[in-house]
Amino acid sequence: MIEDSLETEHLTLTLGHLYPDQLNLYGDRGNILTLQRRCQLRAIELRVVGLGIGDALAPDEYDMLFIGGGQDREQAPVAQDVCELKSIGLWAAVEDDMPLLAVCGGYQLLAHYYRPAEGPDMRGLGVFDAWTIHKGARVPRCIGDVAISWHGSTLVGFENHGGRTYLGKAQPLGKVLKGHGNNAEDHTEGAVYRNAYGTYLHGSLLPKNPHFADHLIELALQRKYGRRSQTSTNVQLTTANASASNGVTSLAAAPQEAATLLSALDDTLEWEAHAALLERLGLHDAAAAALRTCTKPVSAFQS
Numbered sequence: 001m002i003e004d005s006l007e008t009e010h011l012t013l014t015l016g017h018l019y020p021d022q023l024n025l026y027g028d029r030g031n032i033l034t035l036q037r038r039c040q041l042r043a044i045e046l047r048v049v050g051l052g053i054g055d056a057l058a059p060d061e062y063d064m065l066f067i068g069g070g071q072d073r074e075q076a077p078v079a080q081d082v083c084e085l086k087s088i089g090l091w092a093a094v095e096d097d098m099p100l101l102a103v104c105g106g107y108q109l110l111a112h113y114y115r116p117a118e119g120p121d122m123r124g125l126g127v128f129d130a131w132t133i134h135k136g137a138r139v140p141r142c143i144g145d146v147a148i149s150w151h152g153s154t155l156v157g158f159e160n161h162g163g164r165t166y167l168g169k170a171q172p173l174g175k176v177l178k179g180h181g182n183n184a185e186d187h188t189e190g191a192v193y194r195n196a197y198g199t200y201l202h203g204s205l206l207p208k209n210p211h212f213a214d215h216l217i218e219l220a221l222q223r224k225y226g227r228r229s230q231t232s233t234n235v236q237l238t239t240a241n242a243s244a245s246n247g248v249t250s251l252a253a254a255p256q257e258a259a260t261l262l263s264a265l266d267d268t269l270e271w272e273a274h275a276a277l278l279e280r281l282g283l284h285d286a287a288a289a290a291l292r293t294c295t296k297p298v299s300a301f302q303s
């Protein structure tokens, strides 16, 4: 039966790291390292493949995508490559619900355009119905710690951007609790389209937000293995398989029913770091809630 094979199968995921040499600000590579570690602890192999300027993107070769932040000067050549060489592959991946995380400069280039402080507009892919305008060198940048609401929890990070992003029909990733967010005006932060997530949260983001890291991994597993289970029989790896050798405790055929796909990890340190940032921002109740999360995993699939 397929559930037996999934329970013992060596699960693999491939992550496409877009423009690792150009878009790599403020430790954004820490997001990749976090995803690798959280997969490794569940005996899931996460392969990482760099995709630079000039490299073709064949979406069928990947299960997740990441694009980091960058200075205006690095964004310009990347923008051209995004819209010319990688646009078909990126759109195919996004429309096929591949999880994608885009941080800051990468986020801006997946919206409609980025108007830098100087020089011509950089055309973006338009995955996010949004646009970004830099207000000029004399306007203070959006810099500092930031906390937003997300799925009844919080996401924390550090932001440093001159561009102000305004959302059209795109849904925000969350509501700003403290910090600037998209534009320091409308209290939105980030943008979401299908399983593509844009955000200004550097830090890097995922080490202090283990629930969001696991959410991305769950989406990738569900997309890759859950469909296979849907196509054959309505397979459900129940929690009774908690002893599964590959760290996947349940793989529901319908993702919205999955309570948690992944075995819980000891995220005490991660949540203490998360709570410390919330405390620094004066968000004491949210910090207490974060510390309580240490004892139970948070999954975005949970209603």
Ligand code: GLN
Residues within 6 Å of the ligand: 025, 068, 069, 070, 071, 072, 075, 103, 104, 105, 106, 108, 134, 160, 161, 162, 163, 164
């Ligand atoms: N250069 C862009 C801006 O200043 C993005 C910066 C970044 O990626 N941190 O808004």
